[in-house]
Amino acid sequence: MNSVRPKKHLGQHFLRDENIAAKIANALIIDTEYDSVVEIGPGTGVLTKYLLEKHKEKLVAFEVDGESKLYLDEHYPELANRVYLMDFLKADLSNILKEQSAIIGNFPYNISSQIYFRVLEHRDKIPVCVGMIQKEVAERICSKEGSKIYGILSVLIQAFYDAEYLFEVSPKVFNPPPKVWSAVIRLKRNSRKNLPCDEALFFSVVKRAFQTRRKTLRNALKSLNLSDSLRAQEVFNKRAEQLSVEEFITLTSLIEKDAV
Secondary structure (H helix, E strand, C coil), X not given: CCCCCCCHHHCCCEECCHHHHHHHHHCCCXXXXXXXXXXXXXXXXXXXXXXXXXXXXXXXEECCCHHHHHHHHHHCHHHCCCEECCCCCCCCCCCCCCCCEEEEEECCHHHHHHHHHHHHXXXXXXXXXXXXXXXXXXXXXXXXXXXXXXXXXXXXXXXXXXXXXXXXXXXHHEECCCCCCEEEEEEEECCCCCCCCCHHHHHHHHHHHHHCCCCEHHHHCHHHCCCHHHHCCHHHHCEHHHCCHHHHHHHHHHHHHHCC
């Protein structure tokens, strides 16, 4: 098998630039020892090749395209039995992820946010995640409070990871070229083991706050049936984009105590 045909319904855009593939692989080389390295969507293996050079025995991959898997099996036999023909979003990761697993890949644009939510679910086993994603989403994840693009993903990811915007990638280096620019970001797990508030409530508060981001928190969180005394506090005059991650954690703690 000489080539793999990019499939539109899978959102495939195969990276053709070897230098960029090497840069993405090198972004994983930081002060961390990995028990396994998990590549999502290896496609034709342009990134896989560089990952194998550094993490030969530790590399595993998730690929949903049977044609790509056949290509990888043929061209990278050293990876045999470690390319899972399954969806990373649906896979049972409990037995696949080792104690400290790095996640890396040229993530399909249409599921990149869902991949990051999966990373959050398993954050205690994932110290580092390097992803090439749509530039707009990369900017959003790395943005800080006060920015118009600061949102749900920004807060939830930055509660548990330090997000670094590494470099941008032109559409010209893909087959077929996407209609947008890409960017590579790196997430490094921070020191926070657990939130000092109910985690499910924190996720819910952040999502509700940004769903009507133009409203003040007093109106955006009305469905939580908060007490009048709590809703009278100054923080409820603000909009979601004005609150830092730490302020969202404090807000959730206040709401948690209000419900007791």
